[in-house]
Amino acid sequence: MRYSKAFIYTLKENPSDTTSLSHSLLIRGCYIYQHASGIYNFLPLGFRVLSKIWKIIQEEMDKIGAQELLMPALHTSNLWLKTNRYYTMDNVLFKFKDKKGVDMLLGPTHEEIITDIVAHFVKSYKNLPLLLYQIQVKFRDELRPKGGLIRGREFIMKDLYSFHASLECLDKTYNDVYKAYTNIFERLNLPFEVVEAHSGAIGGDVSHEFMLITPNGEDKFIKCMNCGYTASTEIAKINKPSFSYSYKPIDLKILEEKHLIHTPNTSTIEALVKHLNKTEKDFVKSILYKDNENNFYLVLIRGDKEVNEIKLNKYLGKEVFLADESDFKSNNWVLGYIGPVNLNNRHKIKIIADYSIVNLKDIIVGANKKDYHFINLSFENLEVNEFADISVATDNDECFRCSGKYKVYQALELGHIFKLGTKYSEALQAYFMDENNKLKPIIMGCYGIGVSRLVSAIVEAYSLENSITWTFNSAPYKIHIITINTDDKIQFEKSLNLYNELISKGIEVLWDDRKESAGVKFKDWELLGIPFLVVIGNKIKDNMVELKFNPNFYKTLKNEIFEKIANYQNLSVEYNQIALIVNDIIEFLNKNINLK
RNA sequence: CGGGGUGUAGCUCAGCUUGGUUUAGAGCGCGUGCCUUGGGAGCACGAGGUCCGCGGUUCAAAUCCGCGCACCCCGACCA
Numbered sequence: 001m002r003y004s005k006a007f008i009y010t011l012k013e014n015p016s017d018t019t020s021l022s023h024s025l026l027i028r029g030c031y032i033y034q035h036a037s038g039i040y041n042f043l044p045l046g047f048r049v050l051s052k053i054w055k056i057i058q059e060e061m062d063k064i065g066a067q068e069l070l071m072p073a074l075h076t077s078n079l080w081l082k083t084n085r086y087y088t089m090d091n092v093l094f095k096f097k098d099k100k101g102v103d104m105l106l107g108p109t110h111e112e113i114i115t116d117i118v119a120h121f122v123k124s125y126k127n128l129p130l131l132l133y134q135i136q137v138k139f140r141d142e143l144r145p146k147g148g149l150i151r152g153r154e155f156i157m158k159d160l161y162s163f164h165a166s167l168e169c170l171d172k173t174y175n176d177v178y179k180a181y182t183n184i185f186e187r188l189n190l191p192f193e194v195v196e197a198h199s200g201a202i203g204g205d206v207s208h209e210f211m212l213i214t215p216n217g218e219d220k221f222i223k224c225m226n227c228g229y230t231a232s233t234e235i236a237k238i239n240k241p242s243f244s245y246s247y248k249p250i251d252l253k254i255l256e257e258k259h260l261i262h263t264p265n266t267s268t269i270e271a272l273v274k275h276l277n278k279t280e281k282d283f284v285k286s287i288l289y290k291d292n293e294n295n296f297y298l299v300l301i302r303g304d305k306e307v308n309e310i311k312l313n314k315y316l317g318k319e320v321f322l323a324d325e326s327d328f329k330s331n332n333w334v335l336g337y338i339g340p341v342n343l344n345n346r347h348k349i350k351i352i353a354d355y356s357i358v359n360l361k362d363i364i365v366g367a368n369k370k371d372y373h374f375i376n377l378s379f380e381n382l383e384v385n386e387f388a389d390i391s392v393a394t395d396n397d398e399c400f401r402c403s404g405k406y407k408v409y410q411a412l413e414l415g416h417i418f419k420l421g422t423k424y425s426e427a428l429q430a431y432f433m434d435e436n437n438k439l440k441p442i443i444m445g446c447y448g449i450g451v452s453r454l455v456s457a458i459v460e461a462y463s464l465e466n467s468i469t470w471t472f473n474s475a476p477y478k479i480h481i482i483t484i485n486t487d488d489k490i491q492f493e494k495s496l497n498l499y500n501e502l503i504s505k506g507i508e509v510l511w512d513d514r515k516e517s518a519g520v521k522f523k524d525w526e527l528l529g530i531p532f533l534v535v536i537g538n539k540i541k542d543n544m545v546e547l548k549f550n551p552n553f554y555k556t557l558k559n560e561i562f563e564k565i566a567n568y569q570n571l572s573v574e575y576n577q578i579a580l581i582v583n584d585i586i587e588f589l590n591k592n593i594n595l596k
Numbered sequence: 597c598g599g600g601g602u603g604u605a606g607c608u609c610a611g612c613u614u615g616g617u618u619u620a621g622a623g624c625g626c627g628u629g630c631c632u633u634g635g636g637a638g639c640a641c642g643a644g645g646u647c648c649g650c651g652g653u654u655c656a657a658a659u660c661c662g663c664g665c666a667c668c669c670c671g672a673c674c675a
Contacts, residue, residue: 014608
C-alpha cells in the first residue's frame with residue numbers, strides 16, 4: 001500500500017475522552033473510529049489487524065476439528081424464553097419488537113441458537129462429538145462500556161460450542177480447546193495466564209479464563225507465589241487457618257461499662273477509622289443477608305476485606321441478597337451499627353464468620369445501638385455459628401493448596417472456556433439416542449474469545465505512549481518503507497523498486513511516499529506500530545539503506561527468537577541486499593512463531 | 597442504576613466567573629503558492645461554526661436560568 005493513497009489520518013494529540021493506552025493509540029493511528037458509546041468502526045488499518053487475528057483463530061479451530069458456521073445476530077424471544085435467559089440476562093439484552101409486534105433481541109451469545117440447531121439435526125451418539133463455531137458480532141447493552149474495544153456494546157466474538165455423548169468426551173475436547181487457545185495467544189505473542197474462573201450467567205461447573213495482565217483490564221485474579229495456583233478473585237479459595245473457637249460471652253454489665261463507646265455518625269468503616277484513629281483491620285464488619293425464604297445471615301468479616309457473594313452463595317447452597325432497610329426496621333436491628341454481640345431477635349439470624357476474623361483480638365464491632373460500638377473484644381466474644389471461607393481473596397491471603405501467599409493481578413479477559421453440562425440441552429430438548437437405545441441430553445461445552453478485544457489487548461501489552469507495537473502476526477503490514485525525499489529521483493525510484501519487489505515476494509508493505517518532512521514520516525511509523533522500517537534517504541547515492549525495528553518489537557518475541565534477528569536492527573545495508581534480508585527475517589519469524 | 601465531569605472549527609482547547617470591542621478565537625490539521633526534505637520546518641493567502649438541543653430571562657445570550665440529549669470517568673453490574 002502506498003501511504004499517499006491509504007486511508008490513514010493520524011492524530012498528534014490524545015483524544016480528549018480516552019483514558020486507556022489502547023483506546024487512545026487506536027484512535028490516533030486511525031485504526032478505529034467511534035460511532036457511539038461502546039460502538040466502533042474498524043477503519044481499513046484496524047480491519048486488517050482484526051482480520052489477521054480472525055484468520056489465526058480459524059486456523060486453530062480447524063485444527064481441532066471444529067466446523068465454522070454463521071448464526072443470525074437477530075433473534076426472536078422464543079428460545080430465550082425456554083432457557084429463561086430472556087429475563088435472567090435482561091440487564092444486557094437489546095430487546096425490541098418487530099413490525100408485527102413479535103419480541104426480538106440482538107444476540108449477546110448463542111447457546112440457545114446453536115442448541116436448537118443441534119437438537120434439530122443430531123439424533124444419535126454416532127454423530128457426536130460435534131464442534132461448531134462462528135466468528136460474529138455480538139450485542140450487549142453494557143451498563144458502562146469502557147476503554148474503546150475493551151468493553152463494547154457491539155463486539156466481535158469467536159464462539160465455539162461442543163456436543164458430547166459422555167463427560168469423558170467433553171473433557172477431551174475441553175483440553176483440545178485449551179491447547180488451541182494457548183496456540184492462538186502464542187501465535188499472537190500475547191502473554192497470558194490461565195485461571196480458574198466463575199461461570200456466571202453462562203452456567204456450568206468448570207471454567208477457565210485466559211487473562212492478560214494489564215492495569216486497564218477489568219478483572220482480577222490471584223496467583224500463588226509458591227505453587228503457582230491461579231484463580232479469579234471471584235472464586236479463589238483461601239486456606240482455612242488453624243484455630244479453636246469457644247464462645248466466651250461477656251456479662252452485659254461489663255460489656256456496657258468497659259466496652260461500649262460513643263461513635264456518632266460512623267455507619268461506615270471509613271468514618272470509624274477516622275473517628276477512632278484505627279486501621280480497617282481493627283474492625284469486624286457485619287453485613288446482613290437474606291434468602292428468598294426470609295432467613296437472615298449475618299456475615300462477619302475483617303474490616304479491610306470484602307464479602308465474596310459467589311463464595312457465600314456456594315457455601316450456603318442458595319442465593320442470598322443484601323437485606324434492605326425494611327428488614328432492619330421490622331426486626332429492630334440498627335442499620336449501620338448491627339453487630340454479633342447482644343443482638344435483638346438473635347434466633348432469627350445465623351451468624352457466619354469469615355476466616356479473616358479468626359484469632360483477632362482487640363477488635364471493634366457494631367453495638368446494635370445507634371451511634372455506639374463495642375471495643376476491645378476478642379473473636380471468641382462474638383456469637384458465631386459457623387466459620388467459612390467467604391471473602392474476596394487479596395494480597396497475602398494464604399493459598400488453599402500449599403499455604404503460600406497470594407498476589408492479586410489486574411487483568412483483561414481474552415478468552416473463557418466452560419464445561420456446560422446439560423443446562424441448555426435439557427431446556428431446549430437436545431437429546432440423542434445412545435448405543436443402548438436410551439434417550440439422553442447432549443453434554444455441552446462452550447468456548448469464547450473476544451476477537452475485537454484482542455486488538456486492544458495486543459496494544460495494551462506492548463505499546464509506548466506514542467507508539468503502538470504490533471506483534472508479528474497481528475501487524476497490519478510487516479514492512480514500512482520511508483522515502484526521506486520523494487522529490488529526489490534516485491530515492492523515489494529505488495523505493496518504488498523495493499516496494500514492488502517486496503510485494504512480489506508476498507510481503508505486506510506500507511510505503512510512505514508522501515511529500516512530507518522526514519520527522520512526520522518517522523513519527524507516523526512509530527505511531528502505526530509496523531514492526532520493521534526501511535529508510536531510503538541520501539545514502540542511497542552510496543547504495544546504502546537502513547533497517548530499523550519498532551522500539552518495543554523485541555518485547556513481543558522470545559529472547560532466543562529475537563537474538564536470531566537482533567543484528568539487523570539499526571543496520572545500514574546495501575540496497576541490493578535489503579529485499580533478501582527482509583525476506584529472510586520474515587520467513588524466519590513465520591516459521592518460528594507459527595511452529596505448531 | 598448511584599456519584600462526578602465534559603459538550604465552542606476535522607483534532608486539542610481558550611473565551612463563560614462579571615451578558616454588549618469577537619463581525620465567535622488560537623494551535624494543529626485541510627486547500628493553493630513559494631521554500632524546505634534524516635525526527636511532527638518556514639512564509640503568504642484561503643476554506644471551515646446549529647458555540648449539543650429545546651425553552652426561558654433580557655434591548656441584547658457561547659456566556660445567566662430550566663428541561664432534555666450525548667459522551668467520558670469512578671462505583672455497582674457483567675462472557
